[in-house]
Amino acid sequence: MTKYRRPGLLCAALIVALGAHAWAQADAAATAVKASPALIEALSKEIGSSPEQAAGAAGALFGLAKSRLSADEFSQVANAVPGIDSLLSAAPVMTGAVGTAGGTLSQLGGSAAGLGAATSAFSKLGLKPDMVAKAIPVLTSFVGKSGGANVASLLAGALK
Numbered sequence: 001m002t003k004y005r006r007p008g009l010l011c012a013a014l015i016v017a018l019g020a021h022a023w024a025q026a027d028a029a030a031t032a033v034k035a036s037p038a039l040i041e042a043l044s045k046e047i048g049s050s051p052e053q054a055a056g057a058a059g060a061l062f063g064l065a066k067s068r069l070s071a072d073e074f075s076q077v078a079n080a081v082p083g084i085d086s087l088l089s090a091a092p093v094m095t096g097a098v099g100t101a102g103g104t105l106s107q108l109g110g111s112a113a114g115l116g117a118a119t120s121a122f123s124k125l126g127l128k129p130d131m132v133a134k135a136i137p138v139l140t141s142f143v144g145k146s147g148g149a150n151v152a153s154l155l156a157g158a159l160k
Contacts, residue, residue, distance in 0.1 A: 028089035029055040035083020043138045047131040052090075057135050059091030060121035065158040073154050080147025092124040 032055035033040050044054035062084060066074045078084040119129035136159045144152030 028086060029053075032056075032059065032083055032086035032090040035086040036081060039081065039139070039142045042142065043135060046138045047127060047134050049125075049127055049131075053125045053127055055087060055090040056092055056125045057122055057127060057131070058139060059087040059089065060118055060125075061132070061135060061139055061159060063088055063091050064115075064118055065155055068158040069154060073158075076147060076151045077143060077155050080143045080151050092121045 029052035033051040039058060040051050040054045043058055044051050047054065047057065049057065062077070062081070065077060066088070069077065081087065115132070118132050122129055122131055136156070140152045140156045140159070143155050
């Protein structure tokens with residue numbers, strides 16, 4: 001029978017790894033705020049959040065759109081959003097979501113799984129799940145102003 005001689009060491013390593021991930025996500029959110037200030041300011045004001053929470057929320061919703069749009073369609077959305085990669089990085093990592101063993105929101109598909117994961121992401125950010133419905137029009141309006149009505153329609157359709 002094998003004994004675990006250093007369970008404390010294993011726990012310490014896990015805590016360090018989780019702390020490093022939290023720090024990296026906070027850094028990604030701060031970067032996203034700087035990369036897309038107009039979008040983050042509008043979203044933060046609408047949902048009553050900090051800029052970092054708004055960056056994570058936007059990233060979660062853009063990740064959902066990315067999972068539902070073709071690569072060409074999402075590239076049109078991405079071209080309309082400065083700092084899209086930073087926003088996607090600011091989204092919380094989703095583990096144990098419906099249909100996944102772990103990973104990010106952008107790996108999710110179907111409507112129920114996607115919207116459920118979006119509300120879960122908002123909760124992880126300290127936001128109420130009903131803020132998802134308030135955030136979507138802000139994102140589509142922003143994309144419409146910078147990418148045009150067709151691109152805004154693509155995003156709106158992906159976030160239904």
